[in-house]
Amino acid sequence: MIPVQGLTGARVAVLGLGRSGLAAARALRAGGAQALVWDDNPEARARAEDEGFATRALLRVGAFDDIARLVVSPGIPHLYPRPNPVIAAALRAGVPVDNDIGLFFQSFATPDWAMFDTAPRVIAVTGSNGKSTTSALIHHILEHAGRDAQLAGNIGRGVLDIDPPVSGGVVVLELSSYQTELARSLTPDIAVFTNLSPDHLDRHAGMGGYFAAKRRLFAEGGPDRAVIGVDEDEGLFLAGQLSEGRGDDRVIRVSVAGKLGGPGWNVVARKGFLSETRGGKQAASIDLRGVAGLPGAHNHQNACCAYAACRSLGLAPRVIEAAFHSFGGLPHRSQLIGERDGVRFVNDSKATNVDAAAKALSAFDNIRWICGGLEKEGGLDGLAAASGSVRKAYVIGREAAGFAMQLRPEAEVCTTMQAAVDRAVAEAEPGDTVLLAPAAASFDQYDSFEARGDDFVRLVRAHLDR
Known part of the structure; x- marks a missing residue:
């Protein structure tokens, strides 16, 4: 642990009690500060209380009167598209806002x-x-x-x-x-x-x-x-x-x-x-x-x-x-899952935007491309130049039909990962690569890109084990 310096004896509010928030609270305590914590999730607050941290509802009147600094988790917006109400309250009270990196x-x-x-x-x-x-x-x-x-x-x-x-x-x-x-x-x-x-x-x-x-x-x-x-x-x-x-x-x-x-x-x-x-x-x-x-x-x-x-x-x-x-790569980033009958299976679930997906597509030939999800701003035009190696796209996500209509390669609306993997496996030929590179966020169907990639890996390995 890195004990926080410069705040000894101060009261510091911590908003958001995920990995970074709890770690910040512990490091503040180790450095001699008093961390007063809050999270909208009661279970997160209970975990912090189990570690001896005092909770404070940061939107009550006077909540920031004795606070030297507010430390927030990275997922909490502080300016755009609009400030979180707690952060706005801290700024109105003249309390500096920081994060664990600071x-x-x-x-x-x-x-x-x-x-x-x-x-x-x-x-x-x-x-x-x-x-x-x-x-x-x-x-x-x-x-x-x-x-x-x-x-x-x-x-x-x-x-x-x-x-x-x-x-x-x-x-x-x-x-x-x-x-x-x-x-x-x-x-x-x-x-x-x-x-x-x-x-x-x-x-x-x-x-x-x-x-x-x-x-x-x-x-x-x-x-x-x-x-x-x-x-x-x-x-x-x-x-x-x-x-x-x-x-x-x-x-x-x-x-x-x-x-x-x-x-x-x-x-x-x-x-x-x-x-x-x-x-x-x-x-x-x-x-x-x-x-x-x-x-x-x-x-x-x-x-x-x-x-x-x-x-x-x-x-x-x-x-x-x-x-x-000797570098083995990272999960969900051009991750080779396996090969069978001359067909490779690659998990690039981290390709959550158009640019990342285009780069993944440019790395392989003869691609059976599994894509789709929660589309981001800017559209999919940036994929056109990189899709020349795509033999066919298999589109997942709640808006799969609309996503597929924007693609130049032949595209089949599959909606689910199970259907996409099954169809890609059925149609793949020796020399093909079945590539998950969604070009979209995962949150319409999965909690994270990791969960989406894990689902793909599970389905592929079930196929490889047959």
């Missing part, structure tokens, strides 16, 4: 570090797609290299649940826009921006607000080194803002869309080969085509980002390359 950065460094040979480091990863894989890959490379490393944030452990760092330790954080937008303190040593595509637009009032939330990690945080995917205009703009000149190697530009020139520090993947250039000269090259856990150009971008972050820590290219080959 508390972490406020509390991570301690006087004990004076005894360390090497100060601990924090690598923070954000972006629309690939941030989980990139974070997990960085963590895997560091462990492969014998470095003490912890994985936290949206993946792994809660940020305040991790162990206090040791000398030379590295904490890898996956951070969503919900987290970067609100944290009052953001001070990573290395910050990574993978890419940007439309997502969570209602929460951020459009693309400008969404990009601004991501940008805070770099503008507010002032990292020593920034790894920036520059294949979108926003990333290119961000790299330009952070750089002092063409040769400024504090910014590492990453691309999988084209060659990057100039005297700066660049990491590019083209046609399956990762290339690092610095000062206009090639420093290293890695063949990614045989890396089973990182299929497709989108995973090659993840590899470039992870490579650049680890090179910033001084790891040798060949050490990183060896770690690539």
Whole structure:
């Protein structure tokens, strides 16, 4: 646990008692603060009371009169599409609003570090797609290299649940826009921006607000080194803002869309080969085509980002390359479930938006595509260019018929995952890939993308076991 510093003796309200909220309450208590907690769910409040926390209804009159700070869970909106009433009440009372990420950065460094040979480091990863894989890959490379490393944030452990760092330790954080937008303190040593595509637009009032939330990690945080995917205009703009000149190697530009020139520090993947250039000269090259856990150009971008972050820590290219080959990938992200009679089955349930699904489609040939769900803003036009390898689509979801009408490949309305898997299996031929890449949220039929992916895996394995 990371005890919260700077709030000793203060009363701090905690809104939302999921994983991050309870962890924040525990860390506040460990740091000498009094956490007063609330959740609309009575069961969540009961669990907190069982741990000795006092609850407080935060909408009653005078609830914030003695509160020094309000800490909120990431899923609770604080501005758009409208502020949560509790957050609005705190702001009217002049109470600062924060989250567990802000508390972490406020509390991570301690006087004990004076005894360390090497100060601990924090690598923070954000972006629309690939941030989980990139974070997990960085963590895997560091462990492969014998470095003490912890994985936290949206993946792994809660940020305040991790162990206090040791000398030379590295904490890898996956951070969503919900987290970067609100944290009052953001001070990573290395910050990574993978890419940007439309997502969570209602929460951020459009693309400008969404990009601004991501940008805070770099503008507010002032990292020593920034790894920036520059294949979108926003990333290119961000790299330009952070750089002092063409040769400024504090910014590492990453691309999988084209060659990057100039005297700066660049990491590019083209046609399956990762290339690092610095000062206009090639420093290293890695063949990614045989890396089973990182299929497709989108995973090659993840590899470039992870490579650049680890090179910033001084790891040798060949050490990183060896770690690539032992990386098994993450569940629900280009996850190979199995193969039978020449047909592969791949679970990419995390492809919850059009851009992520398009990248998944571009990684395979002869695709039997299971897609559909709760459609996000912006429509499905972005899938057209990537659907050339699709032999047929099998559409799930409550609005499957409307979803199917927007697709260019032949599409069959299946509605349920069971029907989609059964039809895809029945029609698949040797050389085909049955791919779940929904291009939509899961909440019309499932509680999460994980639950949707687990259902797909269960049905596929039942087929493979026959």
